[in-house]
Structures are given as structure tokens and as C-alpha cells.
Amino acid sequence: MKPIKISEAVVRRLPIYLRFLNELSLSNIQTVSSQDLGEKLDLNPAQIRKDLAYFGEFGRKGVGYNVDYLIEKIRQILKLDKTMYVALVGTGNLGRALCNYNTYIKDNMKIVAVFDADESKKGTQINHMTVRPMQELSASVQQLDISVGIITVPAPEAQNVADQFIAAGIRGLLNFAPVVLKAVPGVRIHNADFTAELLSLAYYMDHINEAKEGDE
Amino acid sequence: MKPIKISEAVVRRLPIYLRFLNELSLSNIQTVSSQDLGEKLDLNPAQIRKDLAYFGEFGRKGVGYNVDYLIEKIRQILKLDKTMYVALVGTGNLGRALCNYNTYIKDNMKIVAVFDADESKKGTQINHMTVRPMQELSASVQQLDISVGIITVPAPEAQNVADQFIAAGIRGLLNFAPVVLKAVPGVRIHNADFTAELLSLAYYMDHINEAKEGDE
DNA sequence: TAGATTGTTAATCGATTAACAATC
DNA sequence: TAGATTGTTAATCGATTAACAATC
Numbered sequence: 382m383k384p385i386k387i388s389e390a391v392v393r394r395l396p397i398y399l400r401f402l403n404e405l406s407l408s409n410i411q412t413v414s415s416q417d418l419g420e421k422l423d424l425n426p427a428q429i430r431k432d433l434a435y436f437g438e439f440g441r442k443g444v445g446y447n448v449d450y451l452i453e454k455i456r457q458i459l460k461l462d463k464t465m466y467v468a469l470v471g472t473g474n475l476g477r478a479l480c481n482y483n484t485y486i487k488d489n490m491k492i493v494a495v496f497d498a499d500e501s502k503k504g505t506q507i508n509h510m511t512v513r514p515m516q517e518l519s520a521s522v523q524q525l526d527i528s529v530g531i532i533t534v535p536a537p538e539a540q541n542v543a544d545q546f547i548a549a550g551i552r553g554l555l556n557f558a559p560v561v562l563k564a565v566p567g568v569r570i571h572n573a574d575f576t577a578e579l580l581s582l583a584y585y586m587d588h589i590n591e592a593k594e595g596d597e
Numbered sequence: 598m599k600p601i602k603i604s605e606a607v608v609r610r611l612p613i614y615l616r617f618l619n620e621l622s623l624s625n626i627q628t629v630s631s632q633d634l635g636e637k638l639d640l641n642p643a644q645i646r647k648d649l650a651y652f653g654e655f656g657r658k659g660v661g662y663n664v665d666y667l668i669e670k671i672r673q674i675l676k677l678d679k680t681m682y683v684a685l686v687g688t689g690n691l692g693r694a695l696c697n698y699n700t701y702i703k704d705n706m707k708i709v710a711v712f713d714a715d716e717s718k719k720g721t722q723i724n725h726m727t728v729r730p731m732q733e734l735s736a737s738v739q740q741l742d743i744s745v746g747i748i749t750v751p752a753p754e755a756q757n758v759a760d761q762f763i764a765a766g767i768r769g770l771l772n773f774a775p776v777v778l779k780a781v782p783g784v785r786i787h788n789a790d791f792t793a794e795l796l797s798l799a800y801y802m803d804h805i806n807e808a809k810e811g812d813e
Numbered sequence: 814t815a816g817a818t819t820g821t822t823a824a825t826c827g828a829t830t831a832a833c834a835a836t837c
Numbered sequence: 838t839a840g841a842t843t844g845t846t847a848a849t850c851g852a853t854t855a856a857c858a859a860t861c
Contacts, residue, residue: 390828396796400775414842422777426842427830434844442843443837459799467795474694481690482792490795528802529795553798555791559616561638569801575771575789576698579683579706579745580612582769583675585785586744606852630818642818643854650820658819659861 391432397422398429399455399488405448414445461489466527468494468551470542471534472502472512475557479531480508490529494521498538519549528552536560543570607648613638614645615671615704621664630661677705682742684767686758687749688713688721688728691773695747696724706745710737714754735765744768752776759786 401421405413419426433439433451436458440446456462469476469492480492495510496518497503505512513521521527530546532539532554539558546554553569556562559576617638621629635642649655649667652674656662672678685692685708696708711726712734713719721728729737737743746762748755748770755774762770769785772778775792 388828392800393793393797395800396793397777399796400793401777416842423780425830427832428828430843431829431845438844440843441837442835443841445842459796460802461796461799465799465802474690474697478690478694479791488792488796490799529798531795552802555795555798557791561613561617564639569798571794571798573789573791573794575695575773576704577609577612577616578787578789579747579771580615580675580677580704581609582745582771582785582787583677583681583706584608584611586676586681586768604852632818641854643856644852646819647821647853654820656819657861658859659817661818 387435391435394424394429394432395455395459398432399452399459402448402452402455406452411448412445413448413451415440417445456489464489464491465529466525467492467529467531468496468518468522468525468527468546469531469533470496470498470515470518470546471532471538471557472497472499472505472507473533473535476531476533477507479533480510492531493525494527496521498534498542515545518545522546522549522551530554532556532558534558603651607651610640610645610648611671611675614648615668615675618664618668618671622668627664628661629664629667631656633661672705680705680707681744683708683745683747684710684712684734684738684741684743684762685747685749686712686714686731686734686762687751687754687773688715688718688723689749689751692747692749693723695749696726708747709741710743712737714750714758731761734761738762738765738767746770748772748774750774 398418401418402413415426415429418424418429422429430440433446437454439451439454467490469479472480472495476495480495492510494513495507496513496515498515500514502512503514522530528551530551530553532542532546534542536558539556539560540562543554543556543562547565547568551568553571554562555571555573557573559574562570564570614634617634618629631642631645634640634645638645646656649662653670655667655670683706685695688696688711692711696711708726710729711723712729712731714731716730718728719730738746744767746767746769748758748762750758752774755772755776756778759770759772759778763781763784767784769787770778771787771789773789775790778786780786
């Protein structure tokens with residue numbers, strides 16, 4: 382309907398809003414203003430209003446936003462009103478950690494299949510799921526209606542895994558491996574690149590030339 | 598010396614450059630052009646040249662950049678020419694996964710102390726480190742010259758842990774908990790928020806109204 | 814010399830913020 | 838009615854890209 386292009390920056394903030402609204406809802410808070418949200422989320426209130434206004438008129442002037450209504454709306458926007466099925470490849474420490482997060486990701490994204498290239502892992506249980514061999518990837522993606530893949534394999538294997546996901550018809554990938562995957566049309570790739578996040582943190586360490594209070 | 602403010606976007610790309618340059622170096626490739634880099638990293642070559650030019654003239658016209666020299670320079674810029682010590686709090690699956698990444702983070706960032714609020718975890722070994730109780734956090738940060746803290750505790754505890762880190766004099770925090778931490782001057786906070794990354798991925802799933810090839 | 818590629822300026826594009834009329 | 842807060846326009850700010858002279 383609306384042909385307006387929504388910027389990535391806007392979409393990236395929606396889950397942040399959603400998360401905090403969920404907290405408010407649990408505390409039985411029914412109304413929230415862009416002012417309140419801005420303070421808690423360290424964002425400009427005007428930006429929050431503008432972000433939301435791209436998708437509709439969700440607030441009431443002089444009043445604010447109804448928390449539960451806004452939750453519902455943001456979930457619709459993100460297409461999390463129906464469950465989205467996810468597959469994960471790579472059952473190292475990180476992969477297992479993410480599988481157990483399933484509890485947390487109650488936001489209608491559900492890891493339903495886990496894979497590992499290592500044959501010896503086959504049949505192992507992780508959070509009530511049986512680890513499958515890579516040969517089953519394509520069939521599982523189709524059968525289980527999986528649209529998103531999570532990649533938690535070592536860097537050198539990541540592109541290969543991505544290629545297999547893409548061949549299987551995946552729609553989106555969340556890549557934890559520290560490599561830049563080749564982009565392909567029709568497949569959205571997000572990176573969860575904490576090594577880069579950590580290294581860039583170093584840059585800011587001494588630029589703050591603040592008072593050293595200790596010479597002990 | 599140079600009073601030019603470097604944007605966050607630029608700093609965030611530096612580790613990406615560094616990572617790929619390290620790969621090139623391992624393959625004994627000695628020279629690289631912004632063109633090459635742009636193709637492999639899916640970035641505009643002009644942007645790469647501009648990013649690097651903020652910090653000096655590292656390339657040679659008509660030739661390109663010397664890989665090892667550029668690595669050295671980027672490491673200097675990020676202040677990774679000397680080892681930076683890191684503490685981690687929260688020894689769940691994710692925390693343990695990150696500790697074992699130490700091998701990978703050979704980029705002069707080193708996790709040297711691990712903490713957990715759960716007293717029963719005290720004394721456990723993770724990647725040759727002994728898990729310490731939270732009471733020791735402040736002393737350890739001082740004694741071990743720790744400047745960066747990693748937070749891998751459940752969301753409700755994250756702010757408390759951040760406060761303790763800040764009180765101990767930490768300079769930077771990498772937060773994996775899905776909450777927005779209160780900003781304080783002099784402490785840089787980066788978020789490694791993969792739940793947000795995953796949820797925002799959902800948004801893009803059906804906007805691509807591509808041909809559905811299957812009606813089986 | 815001819816070809817390649819940088820460093821940098823100018824042009825474009827996009828995102829954030831301020832301001833305010835509309836209205837609850 | 839007075840106070841509060843949205844939705845939205847306009848102004849500002851910042852980041853990306855194109856273009857090209859300089860030069861290896």
C-alpha cells in the first residue's frame with residue numbers, strides 16, 4: 382500500500398522499542414509517551430515518534446501510546462505475529478548458547494532445527510533438539526518451513542554454510558562468523574559481529590583524556 | 598594533533614578492514630587496492646579510501662596499499678598495538694563461548710578474568726581461568742589493568758553488573774544482555790544485541806515479493 | 814609514456830532533530 | 838479551558854558517493 386521506503390536504521394530500532402514495551406506491559410503500565418521511551422532508551426523522542434509514524438498513527442495526542450496496542454502493532458510490522466522458524470548450523474559453545482536462548486526469544490522466532498558438519502555430533506541433544514547432519518539441511522528447511530538461518534560455525538566454513546542455506550531457499554541469515562558473506566538478491570543477511578564490536582571499543586579507550594585519579 | 602572528529606561509522610569499519618587484511622597477509626598477498634577491498638567487503642572503494650585518509654596517507658597512488666603496513670597502522674589507530682585486558686561477567690553458555698574465543702581474539706584483546714554472581718560457580722575453570730566471585734571484581738580490575746568489561750548475564754542483572762564495572766573504573770563495556778544500559782560519561786558502551794538483530798531480520802522476510810516457485 | 818590508483822573536494826543522499834499546529 | 842503530547846514539516850546535521858587532479 383504505502384510505497385515509502387523505510388530505512389534500516391528505523392527497522393533496527395523497532396525491536397528495541399518492542400523489548401522495552403514488553404517490560405512495561407509486564408509491569409502493568411498501560412500508557413507511555415515518546416518522552417518516557419526516549420529517556421529509557423537513550424533516544425530522541427522526536428525520532429521515536431517519527432519512526433512509529435512511518436507505519437501508522439499509533440498514539441493519541443495529549444496522551445501518548447497505549448503500551449499493549451503498540452506492542453501488537455510493532456509485532457505486526459516486524460511480522461512476528463506468526464511464528465517464524467529458524468535453523469542453526471554449528472553446535473559449538475556459541476551455537477549451544479543460542480539454542481538455549483530459545484526461552485528468551487519468545488517473540489515468535491523459534492529455533493526448530495540444529496545442524497553440525499561434524500558427524501560425531503549427530504544425534505546429540507541440545508535443548509530438546511536432535512543435532513542433524515548437514516545433508517538433511519535442505520530437506521529440513523523445506524519441511525519445517527524454515528525461513529531464517531543462524532550461522533555459528535568457524536569463519537572459514539561460514540560462506541559454505543551460507544551457500545547451502547541459500548540453495549535450500551532460506552530468506553534471511555544471521556551470521557556470527559567474523560567474515561563478510563557474499564550478498565545475494567532475495568536473501569537478507571544480518572551480522573552479529575561481536576569481535577568487530579569489541580575491537581572498535583578499543584579505539585575509544587584513551588581518546589577520553591580524562592583525569593587519572595589514582596597514582597597509587 | 599588532528600582535531601577532526603572521526604565518526605562512529607568509520608571506526609566501526611576499521612576492524613572489518615583489519616580482519617580481511619589479516620587474511621590477505623596470511624596468504625602472502627602484499628598489496629591491495631581500495632577496489633579489491635570494496636569488492637570483498639561489499640563497500641564502496643571511495644568510502645574505504647576516505648576512511649583510511651582520516652588517519653594518514655597509507656597508500657601509494659597507482660599502486661594501492663601495502664597489506665602489512667596497513668595492518669600495522671589500523672592496529673595503532675585502534676590502540677591494539679599493546680594488549681588490552683578484558684574481564685567477563687556471567688559464565689552461562691554465552692560467557693563460556695566467549696572465553697573460548699580468546700584463541701580467535703589474538704588481536705591483542707585478552708580476557709584475563711571471569712566472574713559470576715553464583716557462588717557455586719566459584720573456582721570452576723574456564724579456558725584456564727578460575728571463575729571469581731563478584732566481590733573480587735573491583736580489586737581485579739585494578740590489579741590486572743583491565744579496561745574493558747564484557748557483560749553476559751541475564752537482562753535483569755545487566756545494569757547492576759554495569760554499575761559495578763563502572764564503580765571499579767572500567768573504560769569500556771561490551772553488553773550482550775538485551776537491555777539499554779544507562780550511559781555515563783567516560784565509559785564507552787557497545788551492544789552486541791543479536792536478539793534485536795534477529796527480530797529486525799524478520800521485517801525483511803516478506804517485503805521481497807519475489808516469485809514463489811513452489812505450489813506443491 | 815600510459816595505466817592505475819590514491820587522496821580529497823564537491824555533490825548527493827539520508828538520517829536526526831527542532832519546532833509547532835493539531836488535538837486529546 | 839489549560840496542559841500534554843502526538844504527527845509532521847522544515848532545518849540541520851552527517852555520511853556516502855562521484856569525480857578528478859595528483860602521482861606512482
